[in-house]
Amino acid sequence: MKVREESSRIIKPSYEGYPPPTTNHIPLSVFDKVTFDTHIAVIYAYRPPTPPNITLELGLQKALSVYREWAGRFGKDDNGEPVILLNDEGVRFVEASVDSTLNQAMPLKPSESLLSLHPRLEGVVELVQVQLTRFTCGSLAVGFTAHHLVADGQSTSNFLVAWGQACRGLEISPLPYHDRTIFSPRDPPHFEFDHRGVEFMKKKLDKIYPLHDDFIYQDQEIVVHKVHFTLQFLSKLKAKASSMNGSNKPYSTFESLIAHMWRATTKARALSPFETTQVRISVNGRTRLNPRVPNEYFGNLVLWAFARTKVKDLLREPLPYAAKLIHDAVEKVNNDYFKSFIDFASYKVKEEDLSSTADVIESVLCPNLEVDSWLRFPFYDLDFGGGCPYIFMPAYSPIEGMLFLLPSFIGDGSIDAFIPLFRDHLAAFKQICYSIE
Known part of the structure; x- marks a missing residue:
């Protein structure tokens, strides 16, 4: 082309x-x-x-x-x-x-x-x-x-x-909410959680140093693989993930799919059983903060949940184990956590000369996984006058382990996943990505 x-x-x-x-x-x-x-x-x-x-x-x-x-x-x-x-x-x-x-x-x-x-x-x-x-x-x-x-x-x-x-000649609605000064720290501040090593790090790492040894993988080719998960598959996956949840509320489709992708990717990577693996998940603060911030708020309002475990436990235990790790990690990023972050970022970052962990440049996340979910965003509603898009997708971003989730353009509740992997791991991943254990 x-x-x-x-x-x-x-x-x-x-x-x-x-x-x-x-x-x-x-x-x-x-x-x-x-x-x-x-x-x-x-x-x-x-x-x-x-x-x-x-x-x-x-x-x-x-x-x-x-x-x-x-x-x-x-x-x-x-x-x-x-x-x-x-x-x-x-x-x-x-x-x-x-x-x-x-x-x-x-x-x-x-x-x-x-x-x-x-x-x-x-x-x-x-x-x-x-x-x-x-x-x-x-x-x-x-x-x-x-x-x-x-x-x-x-x-x-x-x-x-x-x-x-x-x-299309329509009035723009709803209008954006522009005030970025609403996130004021409490007086006195309350650091209920430690945000060092989570959202922030010492500046000595700076932007030029990766968190992982990328040079180990410098000769490995990264390919971005697209997987389509049908609504029927997702329903079975959710039932399996929630099968040991007792009378509690079933895990969400999102939690169940992330648990499955985490296990499939880890198995395909053939990691050491005693290595620690984590999945990092974006959490939208608009519905978490109290008082709630409207969806129309224009800016960033995201923090991250981290689910961690040993490779041997992730692969030995059934799917509900991973689903619970993810569910519990996301639940912890609640109003108290967001308020603690606001206080910490307002007072401690400059005082301790910290920088954002998001600044670290990485092309390889192995043994970890990062999830960027666009499942709840209205990207498919972009209509210039000729109808909704035939295709919507992220651009090419070959960062190994950076998982994108999108609703399928079919519109039936199915999901498309874009997962960059080393080519050497792709065949194994294809064999197991549709297997529900």
Whole structure:
């Protein structure tokens, strides 16, 4: 698939009436500062008929007038603290074409070819970038990149839905909640949990040092494998995972699937029985904090749960063992934990010169697993006027052990999982990924 770039320019918000001042800024919250300092890219594909590029451009300008942060830039305030400058300098808008049909390019597999469907992620000052790639059949691929320090998956998907609404001439609804100053520490602060070694670490590791010995695996090829789990399989998996839960509430489909993927990946890796393995799971704080933060909150509001065990126990014990580890770990990231994090991040990080563990650069997570779930986000609701997308998927990101979960485009409750593995482990994983033990 050869993609030809036809134009690249900056577009800015379009306001009704007088534009707002461009001298204001928004401080990054403690949740923004602790997350991944990188661009995240996703790929959409639409079958014809699709609206012309000008419709998408004008809709984006309108959406940016409501979500001004995306059209800004990173900067510092008078105290040297990181902020988002609301200067309306705009987002990158790229138009491209392919001399083939979408069918000829199908299936769009998680491979390096996807990188040509969105702008580059490194060395970029724009906080959002969009690439519209037209196929000869009239199909449209939309590559979207957004900086994670600005917003998490919930907020980014809300923005994408708003972009679609603007393209269809609708009022943007619901409107985003922009106030990032709501996470005030308690007086006096209460450090109920130790956040050192969890969200924060000493700066001596810095961003250039991996947590694991990546050089051990430097000659290993990483491939991103897509697995489709049908609704029937997921129902059986959930029943199996909850089979030893007694009269308690069954584990969720999410917990059951993560437990299964954790065990299958660990078995495929052929790890030492006495090695410790962990799975890191994103937890959305909007429903955890008391008082509850609305889903419309725009920014980052995610912490992580960690489930850990020895390899021998994970593989020797049945599926409910792993499901309980995951359930219990997620349950612990509750209102008390979020409040403790706010206090710790507000007082201790600068005092102890700590940095975020999310800053560590890793291309290999083995023996661990990290889960990025988009199952509850409205990514599939991005409708520019020609209907919902035919394809939605993460861009190519070959970080071994970084698991993405998406609802299948079929819309029947099935789930697609994207799991990067070493090629040497792929055959074993394929043999066991559909086996319910």
